[in-house]
Amino acid sequence: MRWNTPLAEDHADLLLERLALTADTSLVDLGCGWGELMLRAVAKTYNRAVGVDSDPAALDRARRAARERGLADRVEFVEEKAESFRGTADRAICIGAAHTLGGTRNMLTALADVVPSGRVLIGDGCWPAPPTPGALDLFGNEFLSLPDLVTTANATGWRVLHLSTASQLEWDDFESRHRAGQQEWLMANQDDPRAGEVREWIDSRERVYLTAYRGVLGFAYLVLGR
Structure with a gap:
C-alpha cells in the first residue's frame, strides 16, 4: 500500500499544494503510520518534519524510507501516541487518526494547540448522505456527516481553505x-x-x-x- 487512506497521487499533490509548505515551515504528522505523505512533503519543499505514531513496525518502515531517499537528516519519527504530543508547528497533517485523539471534535481542538497559527491537513471518514443501517452497524457513531464535519471545524476556530473527498476509484x-x-x-x-x-x-x-x-x-x- 502506498498509504493507509483512499488517496490518488494527483489528489495528494493537490492537498500538499494547498497546505502551502515552504522550506521555512515546520511540519508534524500525527498518526503518521509509515509517513509516506510527510516524506513527500519534505522532498517537495525541503522543510523539516516530525512524524508521530505508536506503531513501531510502521515507524521502522518510515525511517528506512527516509534513509533511502536521503531525507533522514530532515525528518524525525517519534514512537508516541498522538494524544500525548505536546509540541507546536507551522503545519500539521492528521489523516485517518481522529480516533487516536478522541474523535473528530477533539482532534480539531487538539490541532489548534499544535498549530496556533497556520494550516493543517486532516482526513476523516464522513457520511456524504444518510448512512445505511449496515454501515451504521459497522461504524456506529464514529463519523459525522460532511456538513457537520465542516461546521465542527468552524466551531473549533478553523476556516476551510480546501475541501475534497475521496472518489469511488x-x-x-x-x-x-x-x-x-x-x-x-x-x-x-x-x-x-x-x-x-x-x-x-x-x-x-x-x-x-x-x-x-x-x-x-x-x-x-x-x-x-x-
Missing part, C-alpha cells in the same frame, strides 16, 4: 491494495494449511466492503487555517 483502489498481498500469497500457496483461513479473511473483508459501505462511507480531506 480511490476507495476501490485502496480496498484492493489492502487485500493485494494476501491475494497474491493465496494464489501462490493454495495447498498451504493456512490457505483456508486467509481465503476466509479476504472474502469476508471484500463482502463487507461491497455490501455495507462501498459508495456509502465517504472520506473527506480538509485543509484548514487559523
Whole structure:
C-alpha cells in the first residue's frame, strides 16, 4: 500500500499544494503510520518534519524510507501516541487518526494547540448522505456527516481553505491494495494449511466492503487555517 487512506497521487499533490509548505515551515504528522505523505512533503519543499505514531513496525518502515531517499537528516519519527504530543508547528497533517485523539471534535481542538497559527491537513471518514443501517452497524457513531464535519471545524476556530473527498476509484483502489498481498500469497500457496483461513479473511473483508459501505462511507480531506 502506498498509504493507509483512499488517496490518488494527483489528489495528494493537490492537498500538499494547498497546505502551502515552504522550506521555512515546520511540519508534524500525527498518526503518521509509515509517513509516506510527510516524506513527500519534505522532498517537495525541503522543510523539516516530525512524524508521530505508536506503531513501531510502521515507524521502522518510515525511517528506512527516509534513509533511502536521503531525507533522514530532515525528518524525525517519534514512537508516541498522538494524544500525548505536546509540541507546536507551522503545519500539521492528521489523516485517518481522529480516533487516536478522541474523535473528530477533539482532534480539531487538539490541532489548534499544535498549530496556533497556520494550516493543517486532516482526513476523516464522513457520511456524504444518510448512512445505511449496515454501515451504521459497522461504524456506529464514529463519523459525522460532511456538513457537520465542516461546521465542527468552524466551531473549533478553523476556516476551510480546501475541501475534497475521496472518489469511488480511490476507495476501490485502496480496498484492493489492502487485500493485494494476501491475494497474491493465496494464489501462490493454495495447498498451504493456512490457505483456508486467509481465503476466509479476504472474502469476508471484500463482502463487507461491497455490501455495507462501498459508495456509502465517504472520506473527506480538509485543509484548514487559523
